[in-house]
Amino acid sequence: MSAATTLSSGPGEIWSERCFDLLRGAAVLTGNDLLLSLARTVSRFPEAELHVAFNHRQVASKIWARDELARFGAGRQERIWIVGGWYGVLSALLFADDRLSIGRIESFDIDPSVAAVAESLNEPQVADGRFAARTADMYALDYAGTAMAPDLVVNTSCEHIEDLPGWLALIPRGTRVLLQSNDYFAESQHINSQASLEDFAAAARLGHVDFAGALDLRKYTRFMLIGRV
Ligand SMILES: C[S@@+](CC[C@H](N)C(=O)[O-])C[C@H]1O[C@@H](n2cnc3c(N)ncnc32)[C@H](O)[C@@H]1O
CATH class of the missing domain: 1.10.287 (Helix Hairpins)
Known part of the structure; x- marks a missing residue:
């Protein structure tokens, strides 16, 4: 043991x-x-560090994303790609929400240890072909190339990637995105936290913004942008 x-x-x-x-x-x-x-x-x-992924601040951040998506993403989301999707907590929360109509979610993460956990957490949706978790670098995905291209790209791990504008440039103009980052600089894995919502918006330079907001979680503030690249 x-x-x-x-x-x-x-x-x-x-x-x-x-x-x-x-x-x-x-x-x-x-x-x-x-x-x-x-x-x-x-x-x-x-x-698996599910206690970290289900930390109350992580859950509050994802409920916030889900609520704002329900407000600004009305209608059916045929294909959602979640990059840096970790253990698939956001996917599970989105599937559980009756306000949202979701065709299929694909969750991508560079860490090979997380896909099986994400598929276990979303097991009913794996069984009916609506969820898959894959091991992949978000910088290596083809966001435009196929008929299966996403109509919404979600990245709640923006603080974990070095080059936010470089990653966003891979996504076809006009594609809808939901992005989160934070000002939690003290965490060593956060290589690209943002000091403010304004800094985050300036780094992302979205073509159109539906929602920009900050959520005070006491230990840190989470920032979110919903719009189009
Ligand atoms: C700590 S987790 C998620 C944090 C975020 N607050 C959330 O809950 O969505 C960050 C994830 O991003 C993943 N990640 C980092 N760089 C990546 C990349 N280039 N491509 C795909 N996944 C990546 C990590 O493997 C990790 O699972």
Whole structure:
């Protein structure tokens, strides 16, 4: 048994089993299918840092994205690409929202360890052909080339990429985008945080902006832009 699967409080205790029971109970209590998928995924992938992805600030940031998308993205989203999609939490939250009509989501991440976790979290949508997670560098994707090109590109990991304008330049003009970044410079993995919403908007230079906002999360502020490149 690896150290990652044990609780320091008691020999033989497997934290993922406790977590599974707790989350499954919460799923029954609330009737929330996403909690059930989360319970199963924690149990299958005890080493995955799902507690970080489900941190209350991460969830609040994604609920914010979902709410504003519901306001500014009315109508059907046939194909959504989420880059830097990590464990697929945003995908699961979007699928769970009745206000949105989504054809299919593809989630891309450069880390090969996250795709299986994302597909577990979105298992019902994998089964009906509406979700896939792939290992890929967002700079290497062909955003224009195929009939399957996305009509919405989402990147809530802008603070993790070096060249935001260079990445946006790969996306065909007029494509809808939802972007998030933050001012959390203290986190070492944040190689391109932004000091303000104005700085973020200036770096992105979108052709059209539907929404620009900041969400105070106390430890840091998250910024979001919705519009077209
Ligand atoms: C910490 S996570 C997500 C943070 C963000 N706040 C969120 O919840 O969406 C950042 C992800 O971006 C991914 N990533 C970084 N550079 C990438 C690239 N060039 N292409 C694809 N994924 C990338 C990382 O592997 C990681 O899974």
